[in-house]
Amino acid sequence: MSTYKIVDDAYGKSGVKLLHIKRDGPVHSIRELEVSSQLTLSSKKDYTEGDNSDIVATDSQKNTVYLLAKKHGVNSPEEFAILLCRHYLSTYAHVLKAQVQVELYPWQRIDADGKKHNHAFVFTPVATRFCTARMEKNGIPTIESGLKDLRVLKTTQSAFVNFVNDDYRSLPDASDRVFSTVITSRWEYSTVNVDFCKAWNTVKDAIIQVFAGPADKGIYSPSVQNTLHLTEKLVLDSVPEINYIEMILPNKHYINVDLSKFKNVGFAHNDTVLQPLDKPSGNIRAALTRTLVSKL
Template sequence: MPWASINRIYAKPSNTSSMEVPPSSSSLKAGPALTASADSGGRFELSDHGYGKSAVKLLHVQRDADYHSIREYEVFTELKLHSETAYVVGDNKDVVATDSQKNTVYLLAKKHGVKTPEEFGAVVVSHFLYMYKQVVEARCKVVEYPWERLHAEAPHNHAFVFSPTATRWCQVSQARHEAVTVKSGLSGLRVLKTTQSAFVDFVQDEYTTLTDAAERIFSTVVEAEWIYDNMRTADFDNAWLTVKDAILDKFAGPADIGVYSPSVQHTLYQAEKTVLEKVPEINWIKMTMPNKHYLNIDMSKFPANVTKGDPNHNIYQPIDKPAGLIYAQLRRKPKSHL
């Protein structure tokens, strides 16, 4: 669903709505709060602080007659308060309890429903900034559990299958009077292909033992994250699927002939380029592709009578560690104002 509510972009406290009256706080009226710097005579300072509730699990079921839809989330909230008094002097008057944050997640899901991780994260962040004057920054991370509709000759009305091909997540953050930031991501997308991958012509010197590989198994576990430049027009579900499809397409290619990969770097870049071409709302995307090595086993050490068999049988040794690590971030160049 496109980003629709302008109110989610800039959050400011409201004292006019009967439903959004911030709680009274004596510390807000008493002037500057005691800080770590003041407490330590200027020797120390709290350079960062915050607190929240982790791993709030919820399942949202949308029942439209006999046809049901589900989305299951794990939600993490985090608030930063204007004062340091809870840390320095143990004054909790401004503290919104983490249990209250948990309850807020459930109540907002009930009130507004759950459409996409990004939109729900924005609802949560906006609520805390509007509801509590003492909150100067709010963050919400949402991890989605990968459920898919079960197909039994036809798509089932109310049955689903857990399909962990990749994990979808997002992090929504906003400081008071500033624009909301939405970072989305994909993790745990493990892929492997048995041909059309090579790694040759790299540096050969006295430190090198690796030989050129004109043919090798290519396997990786893809991690990706990206930032939206325009949230109002973004279709978050479509953008996530576009990222996943771009990775699979540039990794595997057409079903019958595949696609050649001269390096992990090249495949990674082609996937990122495709995403920026297809989703104009994405400002930058970063991908990480570690090598999951499958090494040839040297059968020449064994007698021919014990290795003789079908030549189409190929055996490799999976190696988890150490692993090569390749990453890159591709961003749009700023437009010139000249």
């Protein structure tokens, strides 16, 4: 006879959207969020017996997001996620674990006549900021932050040569190519005593710095792998509170269109008209963490 055990479970509310307006006289600030929460209870009777008496309804979780935003405001996504985790664990004795994910919509204040507008904003999706807070009963929160959809491109100072040359290779060496990718990165903090907004901007700036280099001459990239590693190293060097970072860089290929086959109107050489190719694409991923150096 078989016996069974529930080894993992959680339930919650996804996609709770919220716009919070902070009004300081005529100057307003906004945070638009999408929040998802997950709770794990001490009892499994809701699953095994159909007994709902311990369930904090997902609708109640949705209402909690709105009520805590009204009561405490929204400073950073990370701080709001921690606030929600602590609320669930302190309010309900039978909630053992709480996880809250927050995605921040990228609004920026409009520049008008050289000045920042008091109450008007423009949606500027350079990158999307997100975070996840996890916490257990009587524990401390762990925070993972990240960014996604950061699309970058440079037209030179990128190469890919000297890779394996075997019977399956058809790709030629490329000593000068377009380098484009859509970056996703996530990182973990060793503490919650962090200026999360400053840290997030530092990571974003490090990614762009290593990718682009100085404005006049750029920076050479021998491979996506090397650029990725140098970026992660700069992040760990720049933000001591980060102990782990992961980056995913898919190639967004741009291929020179062959115009030489058009006998009467074509061009023997073409490096100005390129065709974007979405699929298939390379996908490069790596993670970097700090290691302890032993003292002899």
